[in-house]
Amino acid sequence: MPLDVCQLPLVGGHPALDLVNTLERGGTSPHDFLSDSSALLRWSVRVGVLGDADADRVDQAWRDEPAAAQAGLAAVRDIREALHLVLLATVTDADGASAGDPVAAGAALVALHQRWSGAAARARLVLDSSRVRLAYGTVPGMLVPDRIAEAALDVVLTADLTRVRRCPVREGGCGWLFLDQSRSGSRRWCRMADCGNAVKARRLTERRRAARASHS
Template identity: 90%
Template sequence: MPLDVCQLPLVGGHPALDLANTLERGGESPHDFLTDSSALLRWSVRVAVVSDAEAEQVGRAWRDEPAAAHAGLATVRDIREGLHLVLLATITDADGGTVGDPIAAGAALVALHQRWSGAAARARLTLDSSRVRLAYGTVPAMLVPDRIAEAALDVMLTADLTRVRRCPVLQGGCGWLFLDQSRNGSRRWCRMADCGNVVKARRLTERRRAARPGLLG
């Protein structure tokens, strides 16, 4: 049975990357952990995209207007897919080529800009501790997708995208994205306790099996 979205390890190093990891992209039928608007709202609280109080406001707005809940979920899924395409295009493989498709990433950037523009149009300038900032999420029904659009913009503009990694699928990893925050930039796995150890154990088993005939001979 798949994990609940609130049981997913948060390995991305940024909420936007953790969002990208809510869809299992391997296999013939990828599993979406954002199964419905309720799952999206619970995940948003967990990664601090919204507060508990804000989640209550969103929940009321979505119960009063189910179409807004469906639209919010669809918007977040669109942002997730666009961001994934963009981030893949920043990753280089062992041969120095890009993992993703630059053309698809360019189209995704256009779509992401449109999503962010809508979110910014609903935002307002506020004075917070002698600092003016742009506060996203002023409309409860659109609060979650607007904050997600803000997070996507934030990671693209402020993160060191040369540090974006993908847990190596060809070596048995899961394909999740993460920011490599290690000092020497050598992190390979989403979590050593998960994919790293699983792959190491598998390789050890394979080596033992390969050595067994020689030992018997």
């Protein structure tokens, strides 16, 4: 049985990468952990995209207007897919080839820019102490996708994209994306306790079977 979205490990190193990992893309029927607007709202609070007060505003807006909830969920899923294509194009697999398609990534950047432009149009300038910042999420019904568009822009503009990694699918990993924040830059698995150890255990079992077969 799939995990609930609030049980999903947060391994991305940034909320935008954790967003990408809410869709399992392997297999014939990928599982979407953002199954409905309620799951999206709970996930947004968990990763810090929303505080409790904002979540209450969004929840009320979405209850009052269910179509806004569906539109918000669809917008977040669009951002997620576009961001996945962009980040995948920055990843180099073990054989030295790009894990993504640069052409698809270019189109995805256009889509991300459109989503961010809409979010920025709804934002407002606020004065915090001695600095002015752009506050996203002035429209409750669009607060979640606007904040997520902000997070997507932040990661593509400020993160070291040479540090984006994909848990190695060809070696039995899950394919999740993460920022390698290790000092050596040699992190390979989303979590050693999950995919890393599982692959090691599987390889050990295979070696033992091969050894028994050769002896017999």
